[in-house]
Amino acid sequence: MRCLVTGATGYIGGRLAPRLLAEGHTVRCLARKAARLRDVPWAARAEVIEGDLRKPDTLPAAFEGVEVAYYLVHSLGQAGFEAADREAATNFAAAARAAGVRRIVYLGGPEPTEDRDVPSPHLRSRAEVARILLDSGVPTAVLRAAVIIGSGSASFEMLRYLTERLPGMITPRWVRNQIQPIAVRDVLHYLIGCAGLPPEVNRAFDIAGPDALTFEDMMQRYARVTGLPRRVILPVRLLTPALSSYWVGLITPVPNAIARPLVESLVHEAVAHEHDIARYVPDPPDGLTGFDQAVTLALAKVRDAEVETRWSTASGPDAPAEPLPSDPEWSGGTAYTDLREREVGAPAGALWRVIEGVGGEHGWYSFPLAWSVRGWLDQLAGGVGLRRGRRDPHRLQVGEALDFWRVEEIVPGELLRLRAEMRLPGRAWLEMRAEPAGDGRSRYVQRAVFLPHGLVGHLYWGSVLPFHAIIFGGMARNIALGAEQTAPHPTQP
Structure with a gap:
């Protein structure tokens, strides 16, 4: 199957492309700068085309002959990211429809619960992109995931740095909101499986791991997995999402422009309300990955034999947990x-x-x-x-x-x-x-x-x-x- 991967220089796309290749698919990657994939080992087996989703005239060549198109980009961290994502999704949908693409697959965010009248800008933008793609006329599968556990994921990096650097902390009340995280290997399993969905499927699916936890639970369990003492966590009313994002920016290297919308999205409960995806894409043979195992896998790739905290190796089933050269400089832990x-x-x-x-x-x-x-x-x-x-x-x-x-x-x-x-x-x-x-x-x-x-x-x-x-x-x-x-x-x- 010929697949187009947008966002191949990003966190999920950079892990999905080699997995698709390993499954025997033909992979084409759309990147604004092809040079960013020059040193990635699997890029020699893929076709790389330069283009920009915000420039429609650069897209026809990328979509030509494509059967499945993956939308894995976002403008989080940029000023006006909602408008940018709206424009990019609209252009992507039009190009896919014009090229006769059979399936669009999009990895979005969780659907905000009704505990808040106004969703965070981050979740609001993800939901808007999902609607644009679902209304494109091309059968679309939207996968809604909350916190993704894997080295390089912005949410996981926030969790890593906060837990490792602070034995005690005053936190906002949202640390006690329910979240259902998912391991990156399971996200990739579903993304790959969605390429074979029947044409009548045009809907969103919740995807999540087996554990529903609070952010406080995740910090305590991260500490336990890594052998750190139990953290002292005191939630208070004073820390608004805006103040929380500055606090996260002070303690962690995650840029404030990214930390703020992520923190704002954490004020919402983020648990799966259905598991319909299993009707079409069965769960992994060994089951979904629990939180503790996902953390262990995310950290295990800082291997004694390598010393480095960032590298790229094979595309086997265990590879997606590890850092890649295309990951942001602030990811991968401190070395x-x-x-x-x-x-x-x-x-x-x-x-x-x-x-x-x-x-x-x-x-x-x-x-x-x-x-x-x-x-x-x-x-x-x-x-x-x-x-x-x-x-x-x-x-x-x-x-x-x-x-x-x-x-x-x-x-x-x-x-x-x-x-x-x-x-x-x-x-x-x-x-x-x-x-x-x-x-x-x-x-x-x-x-x-x-x-x-x-x-x-x-x-x-x-x-x-x-x-x-x-x-x-x-x-x-x-x-x-x-x-x-x-x-x-x-x-x-």
């Missing part, structure tokens, strides 16, 4: 990084010998007293300290202990990656690279990465930051100097 680079007047082979000799009797090439003190403190805290040393003074193997580190990856002559095993309020890695630079020279690249756990983790990073110039800066400088001093020099005539 603190200390990066050092040095030009080395010695070949990469000489530099690598110094790198592989790190630790044990050779030490860590900077401020020995500081490393010793850190080792003693770690032992006092019940950690391994520096007493383990190293197995061999010249060679390392993946999996072996190295002082209070563990060798996680080695690419001989190029890369050494160590995972910290000292007591820390988070997870940490130290990566050292030797890169050839030509003319008998090389470049040393050193990167320390810390993923904080809770507020204590953020405070820890801030407390040690002043010492990084001495510890990590001295380490980079002395490793480079050691390579230059030990490199063989050509015989002088």
Whole structure:
């Protein structure tokens, strides 16, 4: 089936396109800038066409020959987003009708309950787009989802940052409104399944996970899944949606322009009122994903072996939970990084010998007293300290202990990656690279990465930051100097 995916550079579209390809569909992506998909691995198997839904003359080529068109765009975060979304949906509907598209699939928001006279602008806009598409003359399936649980989802990122950074908080009353979140993998399951709906189906469906929770419940359960202490949450009347959005913007990196309409939508109850979608698209074989499992999947992709908090891999059934390169910079959780680079007047082979000799009797090439003190403190805290040393003074193997580190990856002559095993309020890695630079020279690249756990983790990073110039800066400088001093020099005539 030939599918058009709009919003392929966004959160859902970027995850749906590779899944459609894996299912054997032909995928065409409409993007305002094709270059944004240039480095995405699956893009080479899809057709990418530049176009803008607000410029109708750019659309006919994108819709030509398309059987199923996915509408996965929104203008949230822009001034006047309601008018922009109205225009884009109207143009999309007209282009789909003119091209003879057989099915439109749209992922919208929950239908506001009658507890409020005026829905939030965000939900109002989503409902208006749904009406435009349902009235387009093209059979349309509208999937109404509340909070989507997956790394990169704006709602999930708000939940992540608020819970991780605040052990206690004063919150607005809406934290006790009922919400029925859904895992991103289940959203994608239904989106793909809707491509095969019979032509007489032209309606909206509620989609949701098995757990109906309050936002407060979600914060407490997120804390439990991630091993954080129970959060102290005190709802008060004073925080209006507007004040709440500024509070969210202060605590989290989610831009206020996005946080505000999302917060305003949370004043509505958001639970599923029917599950009719299962009559046409059966639930996943292993059932819908519960909240705790969805959180675990969303966080599991920050894998020890990768260090990075954002990457793109295969399109298997577990892939959609992970961050993608096209996700916003503020998504994916916090990763603190200390990066050092040095030009080395010695070949990469000489530099690598110094790198592989790190630790044990050779030490860590900077401020020995500081490393010793850190080792003693770690032992006092019940950690391994520096007493383990190293197995061999010249060679390392993946999996072996190295002082209070563990060798996680080695690419001989190029890369050494160590995972910290000292007591820390988070997870940490130290990566050292030797890169050839030509003319008998090389470049040393050193990167320390810390993923904080809770507020204590953020405070820890801030407390040690002043010492990084001495510890990590001295380490980079002395490793480079050691390579230059030990490199063989050509015989002088």
